[in-house]
Amino acid sequence: MRIATWNVNSIRARTERVGWWLDEHQPDVIAVQETRCTPAQVPGALFADRGYQVVAHGVGSRGGVALASRVGLVDVTLGIPGAVHPLDLPVSISATCGDLRIHTAYAPNGRKVGTEPHRVKLAWFALFAAWMTIDGVTDRPTVVAGDLNIAPTDLDVWDPARYRKRNLTSRPERDAFAALLETGLVDVVRAHHGDTRLSSWWNRRGDFYESDRGWRLDHILTDPTTAKRVRTAVIDRRERGVARSSDHAPCYIDIDPAEAGVSSAR
DNA sequence: ATGGTAGCTGGGCTA
Numbered sequence: 001m002r003i004a005t006w007n008v009n010s011i012r013a014r015t016e017r018v019g020w021w022l023d024e025h026q027p028d029v030i031a032v033q034e035t036r037c038t039p040a041q042v043p044g045a046l047f048a049d050r051g052y053q054v055v056a057h058g059v060g061s062r063g064g065v066a067l068a069s070r071v072g073l074v075d076v077t078l079g080i081p082g083a084v085h086p087l088d089l090p091v092s093i094s095a096t097c098g099d100l101r102i103h104t105a106y107a108p109n110g111r112k113v114g115t116e117p118h119r120v121k122l123a124w125f126a127l128f129a130a131w132m133t134i135d136g137v138t139d140r141p142t143v144v145a146g147d148l149n150i151a152p153t154d155l156d157v158w159d160p161a162r163y164r165k166r167n168l169t170s171r172p173e174r175d176a177f178a179a180l181l182e183t184g185l186v187d188v189v190r191a192h193h194g195d196t197r198l199s200s201w202w203n204r205r206g207d208f209y210e211s212d213r214g215w216r217l218d219h220i221l222t223d224p225t226t227a228k229r230v231r232t233a234v235i236d237r238r239e240r241g242v243a244r245s246s247d248h249a250p251c252y253i254d255i256d257p258a259e260a261g262v263s264s265a266r
Numbered sequence: 267a268t269g270g271t272a273g274c275t276g277g278g279c280t281a
Contacts, residue, residue, distance in 0.1 A: 009281085010273055034281090036273070061274050062281090109281065149281095203281090205270035247272080247281080 001071070001255045002026065005104065005145035005218055007033040007201070007248035011066065015043050017245050022050055025236070027252055028071045029097045031104030033147040034246075035064035042066055057090045065091060065106050065146070071098035080131045086120050087127050092146075094135060099258070100226075101135065105146040110167050118167065121149070125176035129183050137223055138184035141258070144221040147201075147248065152177045152187065155197050156216035168215055185221040188253055192233035200235050204247045209240055218251050229256045 004027035008014040011032060022030065030052075035042060039056035047054040053073040058064025067073065077094040080087070092105040105128060110121035132144065150173045154160035163169045181187065189198070199214025208214065222230065232254045240249040 013273065062279090111280085203270080204272060208270090 001028050001098070001100070001257070002252055003029045003031075003100070003102070003143050003145060003220065003255065004250055004252035005031040005033070005147075005220060006250035007106070007147040007218060007246060009034045009246045009248065010036040011042055011046075011064075012037055014246055015046050017239075017242065019046055019050075021236075021239060021250060022046075022052075025250070025252065029067070029069045029100070029102055031093075031102065031145045032066040032068070033064075033104070033106035033248075035066050036061055037064060039066075055093060055095065057093050059090055063089075063091055063106055065093050065104055067093045067095055067097075067102065067104050069095070069097040069102075073097055080127055081134075083127060087124050089124060091124075092128065094131075099141055100255075101137075101140050101142045103132065103135070103142070103144045103146075105144070105148065107147065107149040109149050110173070112167055113165060113170050113172075122172055122176050125173075125180060129176075129180045132180065132183045132185070140223075141226045142185075142223045143226065143253075144180075144185060144219075145251075146219065147217055148177065148180075148219050149217050150174065150177045151215045151217060152219075153190075155190075155195060156199070158197070158199065158213040158215070168217065181221065184223055186224055186227040187219065188222050188227050188230045189216075189220050189233045189235065189251060191227065192230065198235060199237070199249075200251055201248045202240060218248055220251055220253050222253075226255060229258065230254070231256050
């Protein structure tokens with residue numbers, strides 16, 4: 001089972017690249033962030049022609065998420081149940097795909113430490129973590145995949161000292177990320193790459209990609225039992241270097257089948 | 267510390 005996540009920075013501008021990538025990498029489920037369109041504007045044939053069901057959430061030209069699956073797509077929840085302004089953001093989708101509970105999110109960017117958008121970002125993380133607990137992340141095979149807009153450690157920033165107190169890398173954001181993990185989730189991409197520096201996003205401006213000045217903002221987390229079944233975890237940085245592609249690289253994991261007779265419930 | 271680009275939108279904002 002292959003689960004992918006990709007911030008495409010406009011699904012309409014990226015239809016050709018996403019189609020190529022789906023054909024090449026054949027994910028069973030793909031979580032998409034920054035669709036930058038309404039659910040009705042998501043190009044349906046992109047997914048339907050390849051056998052995927054798709055559900056989307058978002059309000060228009062900014063943000064927006066989608067979840068596409070060819071192994072089933074049921075029990076869908078858009079956003080976080082019960083969230084109220086300013087935390088009722090259309091930035092997450094939860095659904096059951098085959099035997100996996102999948103959550104995708106495009107976390108608020110936060111813009112700048114100390115601002116109102118940054119406070120909303122931190123509060124949204126607390127609420128999202130609570131939603132993960134309520135939905136039972138440790139009770140069934142679960143994957144959380146998306147652009148969480150946090151570089152969780154110094155290994156996830158090209159120049160940690162330069163950005164230590166800045167948006168994406170600040171202490172409060174890293175605490176928020178750690179609190180999300182404390183609901184019972186494992187950062188399986190980091191777990192598969194040891195202490196190597198990793199990036200999933202490179203600023204389009206200047207030569208950030210060419211000089212490998214990037215940040216790891218896109219994440220795939222699983223419950224501990226599923227984490228043991230993860231065979232590979234890949235950040236497809238090559239795709240970031242292709243003409244007319246997104247500023248984020250696609251990421252995916254391959255999950256081995258559960259052993260017969262071994263329950264994943266704990 | 268600043269500037270650089272891309273996308274949506276039809277000027278400026280967000281990332």
